Amino acid sequence: MSMGKEELFQERLNRYTTALKGGKPDKVPIRLQLSEFMAAYAGIKLQDIYYDLDNNIAAVDKILTDFDMDVCGGAPSLWWAGLHDAVGAKYLKFAGRELEENRQFQYVEEDYMKADDYDAFIADPTKWILEAYLPRIHEEFAEPGSYRANLALIKGTAAMMMANGASQQAGAHWAKDFGMPLSIAGISKAPFDTLGDTLRGLKGIMMDLRKRPDKVLAATEMLVGHNIFYGMATAGGDTTLPCFMPLHRGSFPFLNPTQWDTFYWPSLKAVIEGMWKLGKQTMFYAEGNWTPYLEKIAELPDHSIVFHADQTDMAKAKEVLGGRFCLSGNVPNTLLAYGKPAEVKEYVKRLLHDNAVDGAFIIDSAGVMQTDVKAENVFALIEAAREFGTY
Amino acid sequence: MATLTDELASAIAELEDEKVLDLVQTRLDSGTSPLEIVGNLQQGMTEVGMRFEAGTYFLSELVMCGEIMKDAMNILEPHLAGEDQKHRGSIVIGTVKGDVHDLGKNIVVMLLKGAGYNVIDLGIDVRGEKFIDAIRANEAPLVGMSVLLTACQEGMKGIIEEIRAAGLDTRVVIGGNYVDESVRDYVKADYFAHNASDAVKIADEIFVH
Numbered sequence: 001m002s003m004g005k006e007e008l009f010q011e012r013l014n015r016y017t018t019a020l021k022g023g024k025p026d027k028v029p030i031r032l033q034l035s036e037f038m039a040a041y042a043g044i045k046l047q048d049i050y051y052d053l054d055n056n057i058a059a060v061d062k063i064l065t066d067f068d069m070d071v072c073g074g075a076p077s078l079w080w081a082g083l084h085d086a087v088g089a090k091y092l093k094f095a096g097r098e099l100e101e102n103r104q105f106q107y108v109e110e111d112y113m114k115a116d117d118y119d120a121f122i123a124d125p126t127k128w129i130l131e132a133y134l135p136r137i138h139e140e141f142a143e144p145g146s147y148r149a150n151l152a153l154i155k156g157t158a159a160m161m162m163a164n165g166a167s168q169q170a171g172a173h174w175a176k177d178f179g180m181p182l183s184i185a186g187i188s189k190a191p192f193d194t195l196g197d198t199l200r201g202l203k204g205i206m207m208d209l210r211k212r213p214d215k216v217l218a219a220t221e222m223l224v225g226h227n228i229f230y231g232m233a234t235a236g237g238d239t240t241l242p243c244f245m246p247l248h249r250g251s252f253p254f255l256n257p258t259q260w261d262t263f264y265w266p267s268l269k270a271v272i273e274g275m276w277k278l279g280k281q282t283m284f285y286a287e288g289n290w291t292p293y294l295e296k297i298a299e300l301p302d303h304s305i306v307f308h309a310d311q312t313d314m315a316k317a318k319e320v321l322g323g324r325f326c327l328s329g330n331v332p333n334t335l336l337a338y339g340k341p342a343e344v345k346e347y348v349k350r351l352l353h354d355n356a357v358d359g360a361f362i363i364d365s366a367g368v369m370q371t372d373v374k375a376e377n378v379f380a381l382i383e384a385a386r387e388f389g390t391y
Numbered sequence: 392m393a394t395l396t397d398e399l400a401s402a403i404a405e406l407e408d409e410k411v412l413d414l415v416q417t418r419l420d421s422g423t424s425p426l427e428i429v430g431n432l433q434q435g436m437t438e439v440g441m442r443f444e445a446g447t448y449f450l451s452e453l454v455m456c457g458e459i460m461k462d463a464m465n466i467l468e469p470h471l472a473g474e475d476q477k478h479r480g481s482i483v484i485g486t487v488k489g490d491v492h493d494l495g496k497n498i499v500v501m502l503l504k505g506a507g508y509n510v511i512d513l514g515i516d517v518r519g520e521k522f523i524d525a526i527r528a529n530e531a532p533l534v535g536m537s538v539l540l541t542a543c544q545e546g547m548k549g550i551i552e553e554i555r556a557a558g559l560d561t562r563v564v565i566g567g568n569y570v571d572e573s574v575r576d577y578v579k580a581d582y583f584a585h586n587a588s589d590a591v592k593i594a595d596e597i598f599v600h
Contacts, residue, residue, distance in 0.1 A: 036542065093491070104542050106491045202494050206454040210406070253586075256449040288568065333541055338573040367569065370542035 008179030012070040016181065016362070017240065020281060020326050022303050024359025028352060028389030029070040030382060031183045031328065033368045036104055037378070038063045038076040040371040047096025050081040050105060053166040060170070064178040068382050071183035072174060074167065079105065083159035087152050088139030104370060109197070111204035112137050118215040121199075122222050133199075184283055186235025186243040188275070191223035191267035192216075196249040205249065209259055220267040228274040231282075239279040242306055245272075251288030265296055276304040283328075286312055287367060294320040310366045318355050327355060328362035331381055336365060337372040341380035348384035356389060363389065395438055399428065403435025404442070406452060408459045411435075415463050425470040426477075432463055436505025444588040450498065453587065457501040478509040480598045483525045483561075484535035485513030487547045492539035495566060499535060499590045506591050508598075519553035526554065526561050533597050535590060536580070538567040548578040555579075564593050 018025040034041075039049040042062035048055045056075040064072065081094040093099050093106040113121065113133065121128045135141040140152030174180040189197070195216065196205035208216050231243040249255065250264040272282045284297070284305040291313045297305075302324045309317050309329035317327060331351065335344055348363065355361050363385045365373075395401040399418070402410040411432075418428050439456045442448035482503055486493050493515050503510045511525050526534055534554070538547050551563055564582040565575060566589075575583040584590040 100489075103489050104540050108491065109494075203454055203458065206451045207458060209451055210455060253443075253446075253449045255451050259449075259451055332571075333569055334571050334573045337541060337544070338577045367541075370540060372541045372544055 005176060005179035009175050009181055012179065013181040013240075016071050016183070019360055019362050020242065020303075020306055022324070022326055022360045024391060026391060027070075028356045028385055028391075029362045030068070030385050030389075031071045031073070031362050031364050032067075032069055032378070032381075033073050033365060034063060034076070034373075034378075035073075035368045036076050036371050037369040037373045040373075041066075041375055045095070045102050046104065046371075047094070047101040049075075049077045050079065050094045051096055053080060053163065056080075057166070057170045057173070060174065061178075064174060064180055067378065068386065069180070072180050073183045075170060077105070080159065080163040080166075081105075083156065083163055086155040086159050087141065090137050090139065102371075109201045111199075111201040113195075113199035113204070115204070115208065115212065118212065118219060122215070122218050125222065125226065182241060184244040185238035185241040186231045186233075186280070188227045188231030188234070188243055188245050188271065188282075190245070190247055190250060190264065191220040191227055191271065192250065192264045193246075193248050194223050194227065195219055202249070209255075209263060213263070216263055220263065224267050224270045224274065227271045228278075231271070231275050232278060232280060235280065239281075242281040242283040243275060244283050244285060246285045247287060247290075250293070251286065251290055252292050257292075260293065261296075265293075269300065272300055272304055276301055281306065284308060286310060289313075291316055297321065298324070300325075306362070308364065314351070314355060322355075322360070323358075326360040326362065328364050330366040331363070333365055333367045333369060333373065336369065336377045336381070337374060339377060341376050344377045344380040345384040345387075348381055349388045352385070352388045359391070395434060397431050397434060399431040400434035400438070403432055403456065403459065403463075404438040406439075406455050406459065408455075408462070411459050411463055412466065415466050419466070419470060424474075425467050426474055428467060429471070429476070432460065433505050433507055436460065436502065440502045440505060440588055440591060443586075453498050453501070457498065460501060460505075476509075479507045480533070480594075481509045481511060481529040481531040482533045482535060482594060483511045483513065483522060483529060483531045484537070485517035485522060486515040486537045486539075487543055487550055488516055488518050489543040489546050490538050490540050491515045492567075493537070495539070495568075495587070496535075496537035498587045499537070499566065499584070502587050502591050503535075503594060506594065508594060517550075519550040522550055523554055523557045523559065526559055531561060533562045533564065533594060535584075536563065536565045538565065538570065541569045544569075544574055544578060547580075551579055562597055564590060566590060 015025040015027060016029045019029050038059040039046055042059040044055050044059050056077050059076050084092050091108050095101050095103045135144050141149045143149055171182055235243055255264055275282060282305045285308045287310050289311040294316055298320050306326045306328055307317060307321050314330055331347060335347060395404055399414045402414060415428055439448060443453055484500060486496050500510050500512050511529050513521055513525055522534060536547055538544055563580040564584055565580040566584040570583050582593045584593060
């Protein structure tokens, strides 16, 4: 690592972690969830991002060359489509295969776990996943123990190792050649979301709340330990950077207040507190609107989360959580797609004025960006963040 | 909140699934007209929509109500064949090309049906051509378009252009998590709905005139 890049890396990382811990760095850190926008900006088709790990990384290189940011969230594609093809995944659709060459990937939500699976799942989740769930959602595992299924396990494992290896190498390359730290280490979920997004689907989980509330509660309680472990394991034990936690079914108005208090919050709180005991902060990525729940969120230990606002009332978030937690957000994605650079600058100026004066603030878009975002607006965001966000 | 005198309407509003299905079956057996039973179910659903708007019901209750309605309609549908179902007007709805998200759209469909509209649900990943054919076939004064992925908003704009180019002046309402005034203006829609009950209000406005 040349000295210049290494110093730059340390300066940026220090700026970011100072804000994460509630402090006031030299400048407001810039963290942008650019996602598929990176592919569009680099002129690479989405099918090439999903299927070719080198293209996925090259898109980031182009962004890091042109945009002044402090941390980077990784490559545009979360998934390597080749891995999912190797195991015949039924729950994801990719450009170049099921979708047109330049379409965003899609998750196909179903109740892949059935209501009568609860007991087996709660008793031994790993066994249930291996024997019942994986065969159900992957064509290649349809007959467990068969030649084809065994081969698919080997292909899937090898592909996972290749994808993880490529990500690790990419992280080292961005640090060395661009002086760019990553924004997160590890990923986990709220136990209710593990159950409600991935396993039972929206309809399934909403019916369960009425038909079998005890099972929902038992399953979310069982998932607490698993989700803490998953967060730490996917971070490789790192405690410098926060664990990314995209939050879904707890956003307003999915659940009524009693359901939220009973089924969503206790197990999520336990996961966050469990990781915090191990020194790991959570990036509370609150997709949608979480305004009614801010008082509950304030029960968490100081600095155990970074609260990321999407459509949560920013002023209220500042009032309730400010001073005890770092906040991040919330330049609207529609403004970045349809607004003019002058409007973006004005928004950023006001956002920083209202939220960043005492530090403990990171600027970001409200939600994950896609190909509709205009590059000129991203430049305007960065320019304004530097102009009005230098202490 | 309205007081529902009919037992079936009230059971829907209170989301008592087993009671609803029992009552539907009992009434059918005792010779009540299936259309009258549908009317009572709609009354109950309208109340559910009002409770959602008032903030006493949440999406969890709307999803539950949708499931109960689906089960009730499964019992009723064989008896409805050939009946002249009156409705307040036709609305075409679908998730636009490139997007497969339909949880929000399905809730809107349920509330619109509950409010007495004839809803033609085109499903997901719907192209302009399909919207146009359905608008023409049903002479629909209103079309609803759902989009979650922001990258598919551009496609929505294209669909609205196609509808206009086909000479149709159907009103267009759009909805989705990342939909607001700026998206409405960009795609040249007539309205945007922030939630499912907004969509019903917009429909009521259009069909009154």
